[in-house]
Amino acid sequence: MAYAKTFISTLMSAISNCSLYSKDHISVDNLTKKSIAILTELLTHKDSIEIMIVEDNLVINKTPERNAGHHGSNLIKRLKRKGISRIDFLRDISYSELKQFIADLSDPDEKLKTYPHIKTGIVNVRIVGDNMASDLRNLSSEQVEKVKELYQNISPYKELNISGLEEIVVNFIVTFKREANILKLISPVKAYSEYTYTHATNVAILSMFQAESLGARDDLLHDIGIAALLHDVGKLFISKDILEKTGKLDKKEWEEIKLHSLQGARYLAKTDGLTQLAAVAAFEHHLRYDCKGYPQLNAGGKEQHFCSQIIATSDFFDALRSRRPYKRDWQVQEIIALMRENAGSEFNPFLVDNFSRTLLKADSSLSGNIRLDIFKKATYHFQGL
Ligand SMILES: [Fe+2]
Ligand SMILES: [Fe+2]
Incomplete structure (x- = not known):
């Protein structure tokens, strides 16, 4: 799962650089290539990598990731802004579709599109109350x-x-x-x-x-x-x-x-x-x-x-x-x-x-x-x- 965490931080760096500079900036290009390389590795033995937000926790492949750090919290914020709480990255994902996804996530005014190997949606888990610690x-x-x-x-x-x-x-x-x-x-x-x-x-x-x-x-x-x-x-x-x-x-x-x-x-x-x-x-x-x-x-x-x-x-x-x-x-x-x-x-x-x-x-x-x-x-x- 440590490798999945590296993917989250690389993906988030690409998204941040994309909002800071532009989709075609060299750093976005390099970080997208790096993200694809990590994803391909992660997808060697799995058909999909699933990222969910459950009660403000990042859950990667059904395992809560407690130490996702600021990259994790930033990803949660970005996804929430787009109204989604789940992303599935599927095998055979291409550089161009990931780059488009990064560009769309980085732009607050841009709606998410349909990507052949990236599925987005909401997690169907009943959330009970905002104040988790209360009871x-x-x-x-x-x-x-x-x-x-x-x-x-x-x-x-x-x-x-x-x-x-x-x-x-x-x-x-x-x-x-x-x-x-x-x-x-x-x-x-x-x-x-x-x-x-x-x-x-x-x-x-x-x-x-x-x-x-x-x-x-x-x-x-x-x-x-x-x-x-x-x-x-x-x-x-x-x-x-x-x-x-x-x-x-x-x-x-x-x-x-x-x-x-x-x-x-x-x-x-x-x-x-x-x-x-x-x-x-x-x-x-x-x-x-x-x-x-x-x-x-x-x-x-x-x-x-x-x-x-x-x-x-x-x-x-x-x-x-x-x-x-x-x-x-x-x-x-x-x-x-x-x-x-x-x-x-x-x-x-x-x-x-x-x-x-x-x-x-x-x-x-x-x-x-x-x-x-x-x-x-x-x-x-x-x-x-
Ligand atoms: Fe029993
Ligand atoms: Fe029993």
């Missing part, structure tokens, strides 16, 4: 609303609509990077009917928080967020009478509840364009670190994926923290103590240690290199069931 808890409830809409549209009888998923996840990242105490972002469950999507939101925020603290970035961080949002989607296939039963479940009912992992995984595996991790995590989130959980189908000899372990840790934390008809809400310290007791059997001990230390705001002693190594195995394939 992050409210912002979080707005985000829960978006997850609620997503869940309301899920049906076993139709394909999952994944549009909007990426934006929900990007919004989560922007939010949790602004808030030092992640627990402030975890929404309380006020009514039973809210549990499904409130829990999904909380598990996604907690999982991305853990993953980020361990060095996950870019696509992997998004994949984990999306997988966490959908980890319990299989519950929508289970009878409401069983899910909402306040008394003790009998053996048959319990067996039906346990099917949600498998049913969720099958449903997600069939969804085009969705990260494979979503199906893997839905299948494995109750498997446990020692693989003694469920489902046991085909589970012999395999291990729970590291990303599923992250989601399982968040899942347990949020489930205990929420007050439900049949249980009280637990205090953070109590949950952490129980997680520590089960580290090595139910949970990955390394994750429990990292989760509790980052959650309780203690310093992490992990070095940068170790962090990156953890995700080396971050490939995931869901074999059909």
